[in-house]
Amino acid sequence: SxxxxxxxxxxxxxxxxxxxxxxxxxxxxxxxxxxxRQAAGRGLQLLxxxxxxxxISSEVxxxxxxxRPQDRQFILSSKKxxxxxxxxxxxxxxxxxxxxxxxxxxxxxxxx
Amino acid sequence: xxxxTQMEGPVTLSEEAFLTINCTYTATGYPSLFWxxxxxxxxxxxxxxxxxxxxxxxxxxxxATYRKETTSFHLEKGSVxxxxxxxxxxxxxxxxxxxxxxxxTFGKGTHLIIQP
Numbered sequence: 484s485x486x487x488x489x490x491x492x493x494x495x496x497x498x499x500x501x502x503x504x505x506x507x508x509x510x511x512x513x514x515x516x517x518x519x520r521q522a523a524g525r526g527l528q529l530l531x532x533x534x535x536x537x538x539i540s541s542e543v544x545x546x547x548x549x550x551r552p553q554d555r556q557f558i559l560s561s562k563k564x565x566x567x568x569x570x571x572x573x574x575x576x577x578x579x580x581x582x583x584x585x586x587x588x589x590x591x592x593x594x595x
Numbered sequence: 596x597x598x599x600t601q602m603e604g605p606v607t608l609s610e611e612a613f614l615t616i617n618c619t620y621t622a623t624g625y626p627s628l629f630w631x632x633x634x635x636x637x638x639x640x641x642x643x644x645x646x647x648x649x650x651x652x653x654x655x656x657x658x659a660t661y662r663k664e665t666t667s668f669h670l671e672k673g674s675v676x677x678x679x680x681x682x683x684x685x686x687x688x689x690x691x692x693x694x695x696x697x698x699x700t701f702g703k704g705t706h707l708i709i710q711p
Contacts, residue, residue, distance in 0.1 A: 517698050526703040527639075527684065573638050577698070582627045582646075582688045584699055586638035 485510035489574050489587040496594055502547075502561040504590050506574030509555065514576040516557040517584065518549055521571040533557060569594045597622045599702035601685050607708045608675055616670040616705045618659075618685030626687035628652075628661055628668040629699060633682045642670075642683070680709045 486509045496502060508514050518530040529542045531549035539549050546565050550558045557574060574587040601618045608614060620626070627646045631639040643652035648663035659670045668685060686699040 515698075519701075527701040529698055532698055575639075575698075582699075583629070583641055583644065584686075585641065586631075589638045591636075 485576075485578075485585065487574060487576055487585060487587040489572075489590050491590060492588065493591045494593070496564050496592065498566055498594055499563050502559070502564050502568070502592070504559040504572055504574075504592075506557040506559075506587055507555055508576045511555070511576070511578055513554060514578055516551065517575040517577075518557065518559050519573040519575065521573060521589075523570070527573070530559070564594045566594050568592065597626065597687050597689055597700035599685050599687065599700055601683075601702040601705050603703050604706040605708050606705060607710060610677055610709055610711050611674045612709075614670070614672040614675045614679075614707070616683055616685075616707070618668045618670065618702060620666050620668065620685070620687045620700075622666070622687050622700075625663070626689075628659070628688075629686045630657070630659055630668070630670050631684040631686060631701075633684065633704070635681070639684065675707075675709050677709045677711050680707055682706050 488507050490505055515534050517532045519527045520530055521527050532540050533551045536551055536554055547561050569592055572590045575584045577584050598621045629644045630642040632642045633639045643654040645652040645661035648661055651660045657672045659668050661668055682704040684704045685702045689698055689700050
């Protein structure tokens with residue numbers, strides 16, 4: 484069966500520090516991968532999605548970037564964090580031929 | 596693009612009460628429709644889905660019917676439990692742009708609180 488992992492689970496970082504969040508999927512190949520951010524108001528904002536290795540689509544201009552170095556690995560990064568980057572970051576995947584999206588457990592990021 | 600409207604709440608009900616969470620959407624074409632549930636501190640879980648008009652999705656006592664004429668996908672449950680307390684998200688598929696699946700459009704979520 485397929486599983487999706489995210490780490491770390493929680494992170495506290497100072498303003499101006501770099502960020503790297505990792506997401507990996509097991510049990511499937513060539514998934515579409517997504518990064519969402521959920522701010523305090525509970526709504527979900529799509530940040531990036533990827534349909535293959537090295538292919539990244541950005542939804543909104545921001546302080547973050549994403550990379551997909553391997554088929555089942557999706558990384559969210561920042562060179563310098565802002566206070567407004569705080570939130571709950573969720574990774575998700577969709578298998579080929581499906582619209583059902585499956586989410587990881589999330590990373591809670593607090594920028595101080 | 597798509598948009599989703601759902602009550603944000605919190606919606607507070609007593610145990611065993613009947614639940615309705617309204618969801619209406621605007622979308623191009625004929626999207627598939629989903630309800631997701633998020634328990635405190637966790638990621639989202641797929642609750643149910645419907646892929647065409649008049650389809651009824653159901654799971655764990657929850658139901659929702661794809662109403663194309665009213666562009667709605669209201670979530671219902673006949674008798675809620677304390678364990679149903681969570682945030683519920685309605686989500687149609689985004690328009691397919693030809694470059695791959697573009698994910699889902701999520702509503703802001705409805706916070707449901709069930710009191711014993």
